[in-house]
Amino acid sequence: MNFTRRDTLKSLSLGAGSFLLTPFLRQVELQAAGNALAIPNRFVFVVKSSGIVPDGITPEAFKGKDSSSSLFNRDLTNVLLPSSMQALEPFKDQLSIVQGLSGKMCRGGHSSWFGMMGVYMTGGEFDAGAVIRATADAELAKLNPAPFNHVGLAIKGKALSKAYGGTMYPGITAVGPGQELPFQGSPDIAYEQLFGSAVSASKRGEKRFRLQKNLFDFMVDDIKKIKKAIPSSEQGKMDAYLNSFEELQVRHSKLSSMKDQIAANAPGYTDKFTSTVEEVRQEAQFDLASASLIAGLTNVVTIRLDNVDMTYKRLGIDKHNHGIGHNEGSKTQDEYRNIIRTHHSELLAKMAKKLRAVPEGDGNMLDNTMIVFLSDSSDRHHGSGMEWPYVIIGGGGGKLKLPGRYLRYPKYGEKGCRTIGDWWTTLLNAYGNPIKYYGNEDLVLKQNGSSHAGPLEELMV
Amino acid sequence: MIKKIHTSVLFVVTVLTISSLFSPNLFSDETDKKSRLLSKLADKKRFDETILPFLNEFCAGCHSETKQEADVVFSGISFDLASGEDMELWKNVLKQLHLEEMPPAESKQPEQYQKDAVMLWINSELKKSGNASDLYTKLESPGFGNYVNHEKLFSGEIRAEPFSLARLWRTSPRVFDNVKSSYGKGSKHFRQPFLLEDKIGIKDYANLLFADSAVVSVLMSNAASAADELIKDSAIASSSGSPSDAKLDSAISQHFRKVVYREPRKDELNNYSILFRKTAEEGGNAEAMRLVLMAVMLHHESVYRVEIGLGDSDSFGRRILSGTEMAFAIAYALTDRRPDATLLQAAATGKLNNSKDARYQVTRMLQDDRIEKPRILRFFQEFFGYAEAHKVFKDEDRSGGFAYYGENYPAMYEKDADFFVMNILEKDKDVFRQLLTSDEYYILNRATFRNTVYDFYKKNKRQLDKGQLPESKEKELLQRLNLKGWHELNKKYNLHNFNKGFNGSVAAIKKIVDEQYSWMNTKDENVLLHRMQALYKKYPMVYDLKDEEQDFLLPQPYKRPHRAGMLTHPAWLIAHSLNDSTDPIRRGKWVREHLLGGVIPDIPITVDASIPENHNKTLRERLFKTEQQECWRCHKKMNPLGYAFEMYDDFGRYRTAEKLTKGGTKPVNANGELTGTGEKNVDGDVKNALELIHKLAQSDKVRQNMIRHVFRYFMGRNEMLTDSKTLIAADQAYLENGGSFNALLISILSSDSFLYRKTLEPTTRHAP
Secondary structure (H helix, E strand, O other), X not given: OOHHHHHHHHHHHHHHOOOOOOHHHHHHHHHHOOOOOOOOOEEEEEEEOOOOOHHHHOOHHHOOOOOOOOOEEEEOOOOOOXXXXXXXXXXXXXXXXXXXXXXXXOOOEOXXXXXHXXXXXXXXXXXXXXXXXXXXXXXXXXXXXXXXXXXXXXXXXXXXXXXXXXXXXXXXXXXXXXXXXXXXXXXXXXXXXXXXXXXXXXXXXXXXXXXXXXXXXXXXXXXXXXXXXXXXHHHHHHHHHHHXXXXXXHHHHHHHHOHHHHHHHOOOOOHXXXXXXXXXXXXXXXXXXXHHHHHOOOOEEEEEOXXXXXXXXXXXXXXXXXXXXXXXXXXXXXXXXXXXXXXXXHHHHHHHHHHHXXXXXXXXXXXXXXXXXXXXXXXXXXXXXXXXXXXXXXXXXXXXXXXXXXEEOOOOOOOOOOEHHHHHHHHHHHOOOOOOOOOOOOHHHHHHOOOOOOOOHHHEO | OHHHHHHHHHHHHHHHHHHHHOOHHHOOOHHHHHHHHHHXXXXXXXXXXXXXXXXXXXXXXXXXXXXXXXXXXXXXXXXXXXXXXXXXXXXXXXXXXXXXXXXOXXXXXXXXXXXHHHHHHHHHHHHHOOOOOOHHHHOOOHHHHHHOOHHHHXXXXXXXXXXXXXXXXXXXXXXXXXXXXXXXXXXXXXXXXXXXXXXXXXXXXHHHOOOOXXXXXXXXXXXXXXXXXXXXXXXXXXXXXXXXXHHHHHHHHHHHHHHHOOOOOHHHHHHHHHHHHHHHHHHOHHHHHHHHHHHHHOOHHHXXXXXOOXXXXXXXXXXXXXXXXXXXXXXXXXXXXXXXXHHHHHXXXXXXXXXXXXXXXXXXXXXXXXXXXXXXXXXXXXXXXXXXXXXXXXXXXXXXXXXXXXXXXXXXXXXXHHHHHHHHHHHOOOHHHHHHHOOXXXXXXXXXXXXXXXXXXXXXXXXXXXXXXXXXXXXXXXXXXXXXOHHHHHHXXXXXXXXXXXXXXXXXXXXXXXXXXXXXXXXOHHHXXXXXXXXXXXXXXXXXXXXXXXXXXXXOOEEOOOOOOHHHOHHHHHHOOOOOOOOHHHHXXXXXXXXXXXXOOOOOOOOOOOOOOOOOOOHHHHHHXXXXXXXXXXXXXXXXXXXXXXXXXXOOOEOOEEEOOOOOEEEOOXXXXXXXXXXXXXXXXXXXXXXHHHHHHHOHXXXXXXXXXXXXXXXXXXXXXXXXXXXXXXXXXXXXXXXXXXXXXXXXXXXXXXXXXXXXXXXXXXXX
């Protein structure tokens, strides 16, 4: 790459509004120059459907405590978690539960779609609607680049969809306006995509990775030849195209150089990755997520855990989540939800345990990770947006006063009430994006004069 | 300052890293390095002799230590741009001079050659420091087109022969949608690689769109999923032996024709073949074929259309587009599809070589209403910006019933506005004036179509029950629905999926009648004909109609009082409003820039652009803040135009009083002032938007400005002074044909600006 071309690209990107250098390439550059970033911040967003009922994740000791008019902020480490969350007891010092944040600027019903992490109203019953901005998980991925900048793993697709496996677009994460993050719904394919450069389930995967270099080299050569026939005033456009393939070459060589590290941390390939049992597929996707973080392949993973159409048969449940949400079936909705929550807690605990076992800096990888468990339809099956509960596991690099806390914000409309826009603003601020406010404001709160529209001060370090 | 240093560090790092990762031949050699070092020395001599005296003479009066207007001070400014000092200030000077924003009109003006010398110096110093001003890129965006002097452009004094620069233009997302099926079965998993920026205004602009890494990552995954499917049917992929050259070439050519849309050249075939052989040796035929197919799909011509001008050159240093280039240019100007058979045939047989040929083809396509030409309506959507209404979220409670669930009211108002535009275009008379002033609106929803068909059935029940529908009757129904034929149905109406196949047959009419009976569960004629679903009840409110006041039945339009054309259409008013209020400033800015050809500089970064809260004042009263002296310099170009629209609330409803935020009302003040046409009977005070709009509609300058925007959209670039002849001819064509938009289009799409190309070095494009 010559000096002038970089120069041209840089000036072009000013006007084109596009990022011609991916964050990853920029990081590679920094590292190569000896400016390696400190330990990266890592995030896992686990998105469940059908709502998280606030009462279900509230410790017995904190139930019935009035918090309508002021923030209820308590130490979580010396109370018992609900029995369905028992698996998380060993991680209580790094666990936090946040309740009471409203999200009325998002769509209610079966799914808020991109609203949950993008903070705006979008979509209909079956359609995810317009993508107007990068969702907060993707914004965090941009701040923490890696060979795979943002990994999306899904068990199911759109809220009510029956689609199964392959590339999926569940309508929850966007990397930019109009650009949805693709999710991989087949653990075996995800395995190949993430670890195929070093180990592979099939010989084909490994071979494909190796051969891909031929394509990148061909494209780079080809575009260089063509460039000669293009008027010099238009070369910038071909340079942008050329530069993109050169970036792919760089990633390819970076992954090749990480081969041993990737191979050492790849999960052992078992029939888990080709299972058609939903609960097993969930386990497989969680294994892939943990292993990718540990291998340094990515720093941000979003997992689409289930959808409204899915049935937890292996757990002995006879109704799909939609039926449960509509009080069908032989058990009560609460009983069903307890069974499912127990299973989810176990998945989360297993991931936390894996990360805790990896030493990093003065502590371990869990200290520098934030696993955020949330729902795409706020507080219940047909989300009201009145409150959006979060369960967080991990130390998050000590950037927020969260680990070991239980927080409940004042009710919607009460003085001091806060929104999920404030929540994501807090995360972005804590991890390097000093944005004043992320997302759409709640106009009703704004008119009542009770919108703060900024980070949650009590969480900032 | 910190940011600046950071950028330059990163820049050096970029070069270092890339050099360690790539082959050395990419890098500048020793001599190059030396010359770069030498050239880094700032040109202090010129600074002392030319630049400093200029600053002292023309700028220091207001921007000195003693009088720091707008916080800008030139005393002690650093000449050493390479050091990064005062870089932003210098960039600002460059911009102000280039755009003639400074010195202000009332001050002493420098001669052009003096300004040129300063701009030249800044540009060359910027270049030495490895920086560039974003000014020149910005100048190519539609918002900056107005900087080209209007009076000169239309004066007739410019005799230059028009041309466009030889260029690449990134594939449009709609063309991609229409061609992707030619990539085979795998295309059902395709994602859109060619996204356009989501903003109000003209979006598809040749010089602003690049195939960058975001585009390539989508292209790669598309190509992979297409190739995965294609190799399943490939004889070569499933064979193990080495295929013959002929067999391989034929397979590649077949694929190439489908996706690149021409025959591959010999050297291209040869390159693909080398890629295949090399890869097959390492990984077998299937993987090799997969990569070759992907490489073809990533061919640069499916990413950029190339308009170099491959035809004959003339004595003015221009080259005309070749027949094929012309066929693509015309097709992509009007449609979202590749050229039709007639265009390709003309290109192949040498009948698409000049302006006359182009005129013939464009006329043919405009006259044939079976050819869909979505690009025409899209111009009006992007020019007026009304199609963005659905993105402005309005509070349901405050509006008194705006619905966003199920169907989204603002999105439906946009369809009404489309209908309004399409009907004016069909008449093709006095188009711009009609768009600006017509008070005949269409108010439609999905029930409109069904209720109208039901009404038609009731009126012709005897015949229809016998299964008869004479041609004259069918015509009557078409006329009521404002259609030339059933093929237009889905272009004009947003119907339920199960009504989309309606073809005007007796059976289709009866199906709708049955639906009416079963859904409404009644035989009450009044209900069947006029009742709307509860969802639509509040729909007419933005047209100042009560819930029950109208029944949506066709034929329409509705003549509405207090309205004049698109700028008072609810879709436009909503699109140009804020979440919870109107938006006089941006509305004024829109009128200033789109109709009056004015320019308004970016808001200075030092300004806090928030509107003060005050529960006892109207928005206009609260905007008084912008009428302070330092703000008014720019705001006087916007506010007096935008205030006129205060006669509507932010949902687009006519009002005489404004609701205050904490209860109570105050009378609306919609007085404004129109300035800047330079036409005596047009400029002056106006009492509201209606008067403003009727005055605008009389203005020659307004008409010419709309034509300038038509030019920008269809050319995909800003006009240059050398386009003068094209614009004057277009204006004349429009006027001579009674305000025909078609005549205007034919003129532009057969102009030299559209058909001729010239190659210029980038440095001579804008640099002073």
